[in-house]
Amino acid sequence: MDPVSIVAYLIAIAIPAFTVYLFIALDVFGTGKPSTIFACVAWGAVGAYLLALTFNSFMFEVLDRDLVRGLTAPIGEELLKAIILVILIQQPRFRYIVDGAVYGIAVGIGFGLSENVFWYLPRAEEGALLGTAITRTLSTALMHGTASGLVGISLGRIRRSTGVRRVVWPVVGVALAWLLHIVYNNLVGELTGAALLLVAVGIGIGGGIVIAVQVVQGLAEEKKRFAESLGLEVDVSTGERKAVQRLGGAGIEEIFSTLHEIFGDDHIAQVRRLLVVQANMGILQNNLKTDVSDRLREAWQEEFDELQDESESIRRKLGPSVRLFLQSVFPSEDTAMQEAMNEELGEFDPTLVHTFDMFMRISELAESFTPEQLSAMADRLHQITIFQHVSPANLENLCRAIEVHDLEAGTTLFEQNDPGDAMYLVEAGEIEIFLRDTDGKPEPIRTFGPGNVVGEFALLDGQLRSAGAAAKTTTKALVLQREVFTMFIQSRPKVVLAMLRYLADKVRHTTNTVEASVASMSTIAQGNYAALAVQTNTTPPPSDKIALQPEEIAEDTSEVVAGVFSRAAADLQEREQSIRAGRA
Structure with a gap:
């Protein structure tokens, strides 16, 4: 084989091979796999080509040569190329129209490769081998790829079609492929050289436009289907x-x-x-x-x-x-x-x-405060134990959901055993915590003034209120609803981690308190009062009320509890010494 022939055959093989390489390298094969591309190319180059060669040889025996080339060959070849596409459409790897387009083009490229290498180049006129390789490789590959691509798209459309369209689309696709192939074969017999290449390019561009329109139309139908799933049909009401x-x-x-x-x-x-x-x-x-x-x-x-x-x-x-x-x-x-x-x-x-942000946009709550007010409230929240690990920026975002409540004196915020559904930050005035006696009369327990927070732990656990609360005087309170707070933290893992850190601190303080209590009780039970009594000079004296509610437990709680046991031990030691002195 002379050098010109080698170059001609290399062109006939290299251009289709490079096209397939681009499909894979640029990942334009839709949702399928490279192996499927290779299978389609192989079917076009071997299976479809050999069957078409057999079919056309038979037709040449019984029909006029021009009739075979201009009519029966295009019809038979397109049907044979489509066999693998019909098989693939039943497989998970063939999912939508882009897959169909690429698989179809791959089949066409394979078929055109074999047709050029085994049919056109061996029959090229002397001295025209290189020109035939260039024009035929480009023109045949364009035509076969476009025609099979149209068939692939039509099959891809039935994947998501219903009713009569499942029958119409394949018929339309095959008919367009036949038309394109028939027109090409009838023109190619009359043209050579540059004219042939220009016509082939024109056919390829025209077919490419049809493929592009089909893809765009198919994607538009997908968009419409998804819009309907979201309730966005054009013929339905907002309700x-x-x-x-x-x-x-x-x-x-x-x-x-x-x-x-x-x-x-x-x-x-x-x-x-x-x-x-x-x-x-x-x-x-x-x-x-x-x-x-x-x-x-x-x-x-x-x-x-x-x-x-x-x-x-x-x-x-x-x-x-x-x-x-x-x-x-x-x-x-x-x-x-x-x-x-x-x-x-x-x-x-x-x-x-961020459903919280969606809620804020719809509710327009954030418009109640200026940026300066939001920033100031965030700084105040940051001083509260429950929010100490949350970043100021996140707190400022959260503050957009705060509501301002102006309360008259005597207004009840919540009763004992009400659901814990909100936190109250006293802006002005006083909020009194109370328990009701057997007659239902409120008995004050504690009063919170400006800067204090009531019910912050309810944001986390939503448990029933352990006491009631009411405005003692005319009060201005900033209210944060638990529902909104929950919405806020759901999509913000950093805030969730900050809350977990706060809870971990609570667990650690509670554990320390329990351990200190158990140790102190064991010491007292053993009658070793002196070991605890000596701590009375180093442990802070207990207040009238020990803060043991979940929201009140703090780092010094264990020390306060230890102080209670120390005083108890000292009293017991003094009592024991008095008893011994009396006996003496």
Whole structure:
């Protein structure tokens, strides 16, 4: 074989091979796997080509040569190439239209490769081998790839179609492939050289436009289906849409199920995470448009930047075809769909998205305070034990949900055994804690003035109130509802960790108190009063009331309890000494 022939055959093989390489390297094969691409190329190059060669040879025996080349060969070849696509459509790896397009193009590339290498090049005129290799490789690959791509797309459409469309789409796809192939074969017999290449390129571009339109249309239908799952049908009322959304995440469950069907196990986890990240980015963008302090704005911007980096990382892993699908079906500029998606994600799992921020936007509570007031309240909350480990920026965000209550003297905030549903920060006036006697008359226990907090532990446990509370004087209180606080921490792991740290401190202090109490009781039980009595000079004297409520236990509680036992031991020691002295 002379050098020109070697170059010609290398061109005929290298161009299709490089195209397949690009499919895999650029990850344009949709949700399938490279092995499926190779299988399609192999079927086109070997299976479909050999069957077509046999079929066409038979037809040449019984029909006119021009009729075979211009009609029966295109019909038979397209049907034979489509066999593997029909098989694949029944497999999980063939999930939607982009898969169909790429699988179909791969079959066409394989078929065109064999047709050029085993048919056209061996029959090229002397001196025209290199030109034939270039024109035929480009033109045949374009035509076969486009025709089979149309068939693949039509089969991909039936994956998500219902009713009569499941029959119509394959017929339309095959008919378009036949038409394209027939037109090409009838023109190719009349043209050579540059004219042939221009016509082939024109056919390829035209077919590519048809493929692109089909893909865009298919993605638009996917978007419509997902919008319907979110209750965003154009012919339903707002009330009906809300009713759909109140199904408790059913819409998002359906969406996730469909996405799993489309993308499979390989991508679904990343797709779900990307949707959540995008939702929170949109929420933070809305936050950044509001009037807040520089501290809170910087915290939001920092979180937004972190999510943006995560989003870019996920997108790179997903590949261009999946990105195309997500951008087409869940466009960031479609505000209505994004908001509905955020609501559904919040219903599905409140820990996924910032439902607190969504609530703040709808309720407009944050507009009650200036940025300076929010910042000042956050600094005050930071002084409260329960919030001491939470960052000031997070507290400032939380303060947006605080309500101002003006209370007349005698107004009851809550009774004993009421659910613990709110925390009260005294801004002005006094709140009195009381217990009711057997006659129902309130007996004051403790009074909280400006700067004090009432019921902060209720934010965490929601347990029944251990006592009642009422405004002792005309009082201004800042109220934080437990429901809103819970909403706030659900999607903020850093705040949750801060709360856990606070609770861990409480557990440690409680453990120390119990251990000190047990040790002191054991010592007293053994009659070793002196060992405890000597501590009375070093242990703070106990107050009239020992703070043993969960919210009151602090680092010095164990010392206070130890002081009680020390005084008791000292009294017992003094009593014992008096008894002994009397006997003497």
